[in-house]
Amino acid sequence: MKRIFEERQAKLDGITAKGLNPYPYAYETTHHSAEVREGFEALSESGETVSVAGRIMALRPHGKTAFANLRDLKGDIQVYFRKDDLGEEEFGLVGLFDVGDIVGVKGSVFKTRTEEITVRVSEFALLTKSMRPLPEKWHGLKDKETRYRQRYVDLFVNLDVRETVVRRAAIIATMRRFLDGRGFIEVETPILQPIYGGASAQPFTTYHNALDMKLYLRIADELYLKRLLVGGLERVYEFCKDFRNEGVDRTHSPEFTMLELYQAYADYNDMMDLFEEMMETVCMEVLGTTDVTYQGRTVSFARPWKRITVAEAYKKYAGVDIDGASDEDLRAACERIGQGDWASMTRYDLLGEILDHLVEPNFEEPTFLYDYPVETSPLAKRSRKNGRFTERFEPFAFGVELGNAFSELNDPAEQRARFEEQKRLAGEEEMDLDFLRSLEYGMPPAGGLGVGIDRVVMILTDSPSIRDVILFPPMRPEAARDDDEDGPGDGGHGGGKGDGVDGQGGCGGGDGGDEGSAESAQGIG
Secondary structure, X not given: OHHHHHHHHHHHHHHHHOOOOOOOOOOOOOOOHHHHHHOHHHHHHHOOOEEEEEEEEEEEEEOOEEEEEEEEOOEXXXXXXXXXXXXXXXXXXXXXXXXXXXXXEEEEEEEOOOOOEEEEEEEEEEEEOOXXXXXXXXXXXXXXXXXXXXXXXXXXXXXXXXXXXXXHHHHHHHHHHHHHOOOOEEOOOOOEEOOOOOEOOOOOEEEEOOOOEEEEEOOOOHHHHHHHHHOOOOEEEEEEEEEOOOOOEOOEOOEEEEEEEEEEOOOHHHHHHHHHHHHHHHHHHHHOOOEEEEOOEEEEOOOOOEEEEHHHHHHHHHOOOOOOOOHHHHHHHHOOOOXXXXXXXXXXXXXXXXXXXXXXXXXXXXXXXXXXXHHHOOOEOEOOOOOOEEOEEEEEEOOEEOEEEEEEOOOHHHHHHHHHHHHHHHOOOOOOHHHHHHHHHOOOOEEEEEEEHHHHHHHHOOOOOHHHOOOOOOOOOOOXXXXXXXXXXXXXXXXXXXXXXXOOEOOOOOXXXXXXXXXXXXXOO
């Protein structure tokens, strides 16, 4: 790394010695690479000069000529430098370029003998000198840690990663249009909260010096959104960051994105209909089809989705009659999962383990699992059919939980009793008394829905983990690395109705030959 850095520093010095700024302020472009390719016939016929800018992904000098592949937001375009066109002094600057440099070029377009659409350069400018080479064998790299930690490199090397970012934005934009078109109002609620609530999860804790008080990063925004229903806002939604100080795996991150929405005068049946329609709309607008392929399996997201009660699912897939099962019956069922401290678990925990391990993996096709036990759903209304259960559902696809929804409990006395029971069982510090006070003013009957955006994007982009759809996933601090030794300074630190919506809660050019070293996949936080 030291040798490569010194070589690039020498080239940088050579550029500045010629009186050129290797980091200029701006550059005017007329086209992206895709626009040049798509408009080639007209551009070629008219002889129009195009101006494009991007990162050099491959550089191939051939005496008095040189070819380079530039990569911009829309893809790659080949550019052609020719000494006879540029003059000896200008052409000599091309020899100071490296793979990774960002350059701008102007010229006409033509096709090479191999039918490659190319810009014949008449003017060019170095826009940014890159001091680092690409990591070794980045193309097809299996080292997930390097890709997550250096997402900025991952984005410009792997176009499929960039496409995932674009598709994520399209999914969220489509959901916004869908809700806006149905009279919902987008709002913002506090991230720093004096009392965390709306889900059952361990919070992150912080301290506000000026107010001299402990605060929590929200685990859900449910209780604040419901306050807005009390205030007369009948349809509200929020795309929010939630935080849970818990485990990390393929479908869980301590920081994640949620969509939560609430609709007055609706119930969980209305939320099922709304979720089905929203997902069908997203699939059609973003994918162009309701057939979704994930990790080699294809299912239809078209309406209507399958529906099965929790009681039916426990009996079918776990052999448990939860309406009459004792705690010992549940512990016996958990023995089928494997070794665990089943004897010390509460009924709530046992039900969750059976659900996670024996029931949920069976829902490959889009399915609503509904009518959860009261013990697991402290914010949902009791079922009109059986008071041992609540009007709550969770949508699943490919065995992954995508959300959580309720007919929202609005009886202040019962809500207080549920909170007190939850506090007794879970040992939570305090109840949100202001939320209870708001219910005493009167909250209209309402349906609420939470959607795990990272999980939805994971499936609709066919990504194996939510880390692949989070731009900068949380990771442990970076250990010292061989490729940084004696090189330039490097910071080296990475850092309800939920996603982790589980449990209670509110509802290609070459690499140019410069190679550094890759790093081990160990230590992903």
